[in-house]
Amino acid sequence: MTDGSANAADGSPPPPPAGEAPGNGTIAARLTELADLLEIADANPFRVRAYRSAARTFKGLAEPAAALLAAGRPLTELQGVGKDLAANVATLLESGTFPSLEEARDAVPPGVRTMLRLPGLGPKKVGAIYRDLGVKTLEGLEAAIADGSLAGLPGFGKKTGEKVLANLALVREGIARSLLARSLPIAESLADAVRAAPGTTACEPVGSVRRRAESVGDVDLSAASTDPDAAVEAFCTHPLVAETLSRTHRTARVRLTVDPGRPTEAELVVNAPEAWGAGLILGTGSKTHVAALRDWLSPAGLTLTDAGLIRDGVLIDSATEAAVYAAAGVAFVPPELREGGNGVLRVADLEQGGGLPTLVELGDLRGDLHMHTTASDGAGTIREMAAAAKARGLKYIAITDHSQRVTMANGLNAERLRAHWRAIDAANVLTPGVRILKGIECDILEDATLDLPDDVLADADWVVAVLHYGLSQPRDQIMKRLTTALESPHVDCIGHPSGRLIGKRPGADINWEAFLDRAAATGTLLEINAAPERLDLSAEHAREAANRGIPIVINTDAHAPGAVGAATWGVYQARRAGLTAEQVANTRDWPGLKALLK
Incomplete structure (x- = not known):
């Protein structure tokens, strides 16, 4: 709940793994999105209410809609689901979208859709801003607040503009980053594809995903393989990849084809298996934590690199993270505790009664x-x-x-x-x-x-x-x-x-x-x-x-x-x-x- 406005209890759901039909939560989210876009466009209110009602039906459905169809049960059996709406959902289950939703997205500029993220601006108010003021971007919205035109709209006022301005920075951050719950399934799906490539011995999501941060920018993966070209190929040809932005024999960066609110780019770095632990630590971060670990490695003449843990030009055992931490004489730190420099403690300190907690599971x-x-x-x-x-x-x-x-x-x-x-x-x-x-x-x-x-x-x-x-x-x-x-x-x-x-x-x-x-x-x-x-x-x-x-x-x-x-x-x-x-x-x-x- 918000200050007088409703919010979904769990946000829009993460996309299903590649090849799987969308779940009921995804169906509900897409129908709600369509209802919002139609309301912005001032469509027939009965049509808007029909999509909202159907969204509630699917959100509360105990059995997956895909299972109902597979069992030969028509979706029109469900409350508030007519023939046309049922056809749209069937198309969504098959292809991940449906024509009415795509048409509505095309009809409403991306910047207008973004305004829905602002607290206090529901689809009705966003529609008024778009239709009556011709505002299509967040920058245009700021200008409308500054020149007083927003306050002149019926149902708006000076306080509305002040509230919008106070939340713009937060929303811009939200646009640039996605929730962990939406990023982790994408990261795991990409990692599964790389794991299946010939020569790959391991692949893990790293960066803020592995640290389980609240929100994530791009998705990063770290892999170990004796055939890095095959790993890179598997990554670049994943169904979620829309475009390969850069590629070498052991790295790649891609643009993803996913819905708004999901990570838009992903990167893969492939290490030799004998350097896997070092690569995993560097990929996981954070920068502060890696710097603290390097401070412990330095007195022993050890350097942490993508090629592994090096002393005098010679590779030291760095096939696992545990080996790298042991070489530094410090305790292994769970990824969730690597957000900062905290947790980098010497084994001797642990033996004296200090140390890292055994984290809840x-x-x-x-x-x-x-x-x-x-x-x-x-x-x-x-x-x-x-x-x-x-x-x-x-x-x-x-x-x-x-x-x-x-x-x-x-x-x-x-x-x-x-x-x-x-x-x-x-x-x-x-x-x-x-x-x-x-x-x-x-x-x-x-x-x-x-x-x-x-x-x-x-x-x-x-x-x-x-x-x-x-x-x-x-x-x-x-x-x-x-x-x-x-x-x-x-x-x-x-x-x-x-x-x-x-x-x-x-x-x-x-x-x-x-x-x-x-x-x-x-x-x-x-x-x-x-x-x-x-x-x-x-x-x-x-x-x-x-x-x-x-x-x-x-x-x-x-x-x-x-x-x-x-x-x-x-x-x-x-x-x-x-x-x-x-x-x-x-x-x-x-x-x-x-x-x-x-």
């Missing part, structure tokens, strides 16, 4: 304490969400549908919430193997009160309090709101604390030192929200929280059964923060986690 998680159902804006029932969690090995979940303030998400008032909890009790009896907790995602209102009364919150098993609206309020008011939640005896956790959306929306203005200190003092847990566009807490703030002894909860904020898999991205964020399983509360069983609560 996805398999350590035993519960998920933030998810939604059809009772508010989710696409799965209570039992469907529980079954999805059970299939992933989880032992407990908290159903935390929205509270009443989030009217556009069908938020629950006290009466509906208590009825919902009774349904959870019934579902618990019918769903052995996973415990379903009675929870609520309770809004922290703009006036610094909670969205539901204490007597209701007191009956919950789990309360996650969040900022959804008023994120642009002054720091003092934001801190007053957060303090209300932290000091409530019924609030167990603060969810997605900043409210940011990566590359789209800045977070609230929080005094982080004071916030974390108060969370520690009140015994309130903090969430790493695993939704790829949130990853909130940031790694930096999660590390600072853990250093204060605040237990961290990795939650998916899943709005559909398939989104339970988003825990992966939250674990990567926790690993970048250096968190161990012990520092993550939901690696415990429910009684163990409950013992941590107020």
Whole structure:
């Protein structure tokens, strides 16, 4: 959610691997995109609503649409899916797009489409800017703000322009970079093609993808091969490659043919197998980390190069990363901890009790304490969400549908919430193997009160309090709101604390030192929200929280059964923060986690 406007819970999905049909999330994203473009073009509103309705249908569909067609079931059986729309989806499943979408994309300039990324500018307002002012680019939008013409449009004003200007830099960064969840599948698909080439012994995505950074520029790969030309050929002929920009016998750079919001270029470097570890370290980075490692190598007369680890012109064992770190006399550093120079420690220091943590892993998680159902804006029932969690090995979940303030998400008032909890009790009896907790995602209102009364919150098993609206309020008011939640005896956790959306929306203005200190003092847990566009807490703030002894909860904020898999991205964020399983509360069983609560 935003300040009064809706956002998808999980962003647009990554593309499927080459040769696979798009999933339901991709179908929903394409239909939503078409609806937005049609609304910008001032198309028939009934047609726009039809595509939006169908997008919701496919997003909530339990079985893949491709499987329905393969079983001979027509898509017209689905709610809101007519003959023409079903034909478009069938074409999308076959080719990755469909004519109506391509025509709409061609009809709306790229710069206008980019404006949809700006908070507060939905398709209706973007359409007015385009049609009434003739603005087609972000630069033109800046000029329209400067000369006052934007403020003159009906429904706009000076504050709209100020908000747009405040977010332009963030959006430009978002254009240049893509979310990890959208980049990693592309990187792995390219790597799979190189791995299959004759002579290739290894290939891995490197750079910010391997460090599991929140966002990624270009995709970089590092390979080991006795036949580098074959590896390069496999890379350049991948189905996602639109154009080869440069190529040598062991390197290549290509332009990718992918949707907006995905990485646009990729690069491959092929090393000899005996130098693979050195190449992997250099490719992974970061520059600061590599520089720190070289500082440890230098006293031993060792130089780290693409050709391997060299001493006096002779290749030293550098076939693995472990060999290179060992030669430097330092501990192996997991890629997630290489974002900066941190973590480069001598083995002798480790033996004296210091050293690197054993980072939390996805398999350590035993519960998920933030998810939604059809009772508010989710696409799965209570039992469907529980079954999805059970299939992933989880032992407990908290159903935390929205509270009443989030009217556009069908938020629950006290009466509906208590009825919902009774349904959870019934579902618990019918769903052995996973415990379903009675929870609520309770809004922290703009006036610094909670969205539901204490007597209701007191009956919950789990309360996650969040900022959804008023994120642009002054720091003092934001801190007053957060303090209300932290000091409530019924609030167990603060969810997605900043409210940011990566590359789209800045977070609230929080005094982080004071916030974390108060969370520690009140015994309130903090969430790493695993939704790829949130990853909130940031790694930096999660590390600072853990250093204060605040237990961290990795939650998916899943709005559909398939989104339970988003825990992966939250674990990567926790690993970048250096968190161990012990520092993550939901690696415990429910009684163990409950013992941590107020």
